[in-house]
Amino acid sequence: MTPDFMVIRDSTAAAAIPKGTVVAMGNFDGVHLGHRAVIEAALAMGRAHGKPALAVTFEPHPRSFFSPNSPQFRLTDEAGKLRLLAGTGLAGAVVMTFDKARAGTTAQDFIHHDLIERLGISGIAVGYDFHFGKGRVGSPSLLVSEAPRLGIEVDVQPHIDIAERPVSSSAIRMALAEGQIDDATAMLGGPWFVHGEVIHGAKRGRDLGYPTANIRLDKNCGLKQGIYAVRVGRGQGKDQVRFDGVASFGRRPTFDNGAPLLEVFLFDFKGDLYGAALDVAFIGFIREELKFDNIEALVRQMDDDSARARAALAAAPGAFPRLGAIA
Template sequence: MTGFAVIRDDTPASAIPRGAVVAMGNFDGVHLGHRAVIGACLDMARVRRAPALAVTFEPHPRKFFSPDTPQFRLTDEPAKLRLLAGAGLDGAVVLRFDAARAATTAHDFIHHELIGRLGVQGIAVGYDFHFGKGRGGSPAMLVGEAPALGIEVDVQPHIDFGDHPVSSSAIRKALEDSHIAAATQMLGAPWFVTGEVIHGEKRGRDLGYPTANIRLDPQCGLKHGIYAVRVGRGGKHYDAVANFGRRPTFDNGAPLLEIFLFDFNEQLYGETLDVAFIAFIRDEEKFESIEALVRQMDDDSARARAALAADHGAFPKLGTIG
């Protein structure tokens, strides 16, 4: 295999590398627990000199089973794939999670998808991963069936952060509560978003703080406030301060991520940026005057610069797809 391959339900058999070792999971965030599973997959693949693939599902099964419930995803599909590529895998099998897949038993999934279609040699999963109709598939089931199938199964235990296992839900809660350091520790790298720079009201220019504006997913649960961030653009990283919120001093409008890049004066409209969240500075608030707002922005910028200087350039490791 060359490059990071993405295999889907309609990928022809001739394009599927048989005999791979796979890491199975939803991988929302690709956090430390996920990385332990990926590490076990890579180790097995190295010994067997086989490709190492992730097997994952889109949309997230939660979205299928609860379509009307807001779903704060840590990583959408493109971000997840870039993180999986950056983790050293050779590719990902992205399976569509629909009514047919939800009705597939764990037994059929193992025998038809993993063995029949992929011809896997080994499977790595986390201790709490379940799959198949009614979540009937479990790590114990895979371990039990492994000898008859002639495959190796590795089940990774939980990784704890404080008194609780690292999980996607725990990271979401940390971001909702502005606990950026905790989220970063559980992820193993800063949480990031990706978006296209759009035109805004251009108030920042008049304030001396021209911003690059990005509209995030409406279901993003990140706490509104001011953040020290690092921006990825064209293989380079730039320090910045950002506001995520509704701009209560002006219009209290739809949530927007407004980024002021330090020591930067290039045009960014229409470009796609990666924005990694390094530290929380303060809550969003309404100011009684523009002068008071600018004084606070000056202070925010100084605090963001200090936080970024102490951070030593951390940024998620992202691979290239295709």
């Protein structure tokens, strides 16, 4: 992380954009190991050129633009993605608005106008399967073929496999939907996390001896409903304070079977967190959500869940996503 991580948008004046930079280009949902290979290639190229390295990414995710009525389980929202990118050593990120105009821009126009004229890049790193431009005609091979004429360096990174399984955002979404936290963590290169503000709930937890910090996740979150060992961060950068805890994500079938809610119990914490913004990193899956016949049985299970969560967290000391600070 650098404190001066820059975020360049379509509205940023051209004079404020450093020229000659090297860029890593992609959607970067989750900033997983495959994305990190592209970023590392850009960082290495930047060091060789004596130039800063930036990410080039798109918001909203192109899938949301092309299929606005289809649920989109994003691994990271824009802010989360930028914080992960800021933790990689990149000098900044170029966030390009993905709208009708950009969707209709040809690959050649995108290269010449956006990459060469506006950003003035000296090099670019992409993944083997990244496509861009109208009709997804732009490809790594097109960049490679254009590189000599444009005077830029191009690095194309191959796919990354773990246990003979390709790393991808889709594979991580599937792992999270199945509660396979270890698999998701391996592909991400660190724990998956969510960020949200603590809201008021029914306050049943305090009566049970388990007061919780409640966070409403995105309605399209595809995480398997159940109980998790979590590590929680409050604040950013060096000022962040972390806590271990156990969390329930689900509909509370014992009580109201309502809308999905993330309820986090922090171990060894006393205080008021209402309105606080928290990062919640998922370290391990404990069990599926269950309905209990009585409160006593529920509390016994919560005691067991807490013990199992403490054991999972003790086996993963310090595990937390590497997040940088953004303005």
